[in-house]
Amino acid sequence: MSATTAVKGTAPKLKTSAMIASFADPGQKTAPAPFGHALVKAAQENDKIVGLTADLGKYTDMHIFAKAFPERFFQMGMAEQLLFGAAAGLAETGLVPFASTYSVFAARRAYDFLCLDSAEPNLNVNIVGGLPGLTTGYGPSHQATEDMAIFRGMPNLTIVDPCDSVDIEQAVPQLAASEGPTYLRLLRGNVPTVLDEYGYTFELGKAKVLRGGNDVVFVSSGLMTMRALQAAKALAAHNVDVAVVHAPTIKPFDAATVLAELNTDRLAVTLENHSVVGGLFETVASAVVTAGLGKRVVPVALPDEFLDAGALPTLHERYGLSVQRIVAKVLAELG
Structure with missing residues (x-):
């Protein structure tokens, strides 16, 4: 939703809607609508895949699937409970629904419709959630800063927080093939392509070490893995050597890979585009305590409060998600 307004005698003034503003850096390599194209490709290979949305096809990239497979697409209107109930019914018949909102x-x-209609019977219903965390400037009504905290307690539900277009493209067919319901924190529109430079492949339920480092270890998910990698490069200028572990599957969590990296004397930092309550930080902290490591973990996360509306770069800087704020926090911790 971009608009151009012009005043007579002046140059056009460009305005970008906060709703679908991109978090990609200027000039960064991106891929258009990776979820929509990945779902079409998966559906070409699996005729059981169907798509549904709650009047948000264009804003969750589901419109690409709808155009390719109109007979396998269902527009449910602004009725999210109906959306999930219908998806569960389709799954009961053996279909593989992807439902976006x-x-x-x-x-x-x-929540209750997903919990009792899909999770309790362990049906293959794939929920695709747009605008996760701080990826919109429209304020608390649209900022899903606590979605993982809400969903982590639901039995049988798999939660995936992808970093970029590579994660999304590779995750979609694995989610379609997995048992039980899933929740994908969707990055839509022109999504950065980052992980292709690290020899990375997405594996459902697995964390991956993207780079090694002797001084600090970052454990990150979602778009914050991109920021973690950028911060690691920036910290190298300060002679700080940073490892980065990407954990795109929040549940079930790959504690073995993460704890192997944390069981050292390096500074441990988690980075997530989610509230500090109930997301990656608490998942990692729980794993650390359960394993008896006695390890301090420093969170980079959104605060436990309702966030402001505004431009994304401003908000990311304000709430500590920018590369500059990450670097400053690490240097302060190292003293």
Whole structure:
């Protein structure tokens, strides 16, 4: 939703809607609508895949699937509970539904329908949540800062927080093939392509070490893995050697890989585009305590509060998700 306004005698003034603003850096390599194209490709190979949305096809990239497979697409209108109930019914017949809406509506409005209709019977219903965390500037009504906290307690539900277009493209067919319901924190539109430079492949339920480092270890998920990699490069200028572990599957969590990296004397930092309550930080902290490591973990996360509306770069800087803020926090911790 971009608009151009012009005043007579002046150059056009460009304005970008906060709703679908991109978090990609200027000039960064991106891929258009990776989820939509990945779902079409998966559907070409699996005729059981169907798509549904709650009046948000264009804003969750589901419109690409709808155009390719109109007979396998269902527009449910602004009725998220109906969306999830219908998806469960389709799964009961042996179909593989992907149902898209905004993350806030999936987590806050329709939790019970997902829980009892899909998770309890362990049906293959794939929820695709747009605008996760701080990926919109429209304020608390659309910022799903607590979605993983809400969903982590649901039995049988798999939670995936992808970093980039590579993660999304590779995750979609694995989610379709997995048993039980899944929740994908969707990055939509022109999504950065980052992980292709690290010899990375997405494996459902697995964390991956993207780079080694002797001084600090970052454990990150979602778009914050991109920021972690950027911060690691920036910290090298300060003679700080940073390892980065990407954990795109929040549940079930790959504690073995993460704890192997944390069981050292390096500074441990988690980075997530989610509230400090109930997300990656608490998942990692729980694993550390359960294993008896006695390890301090420093969180980079959104605060436990309702966030402001505004431009994404401003908000990311304000709430500590920018590369500059990450670097400053690490240097302060190292003293």
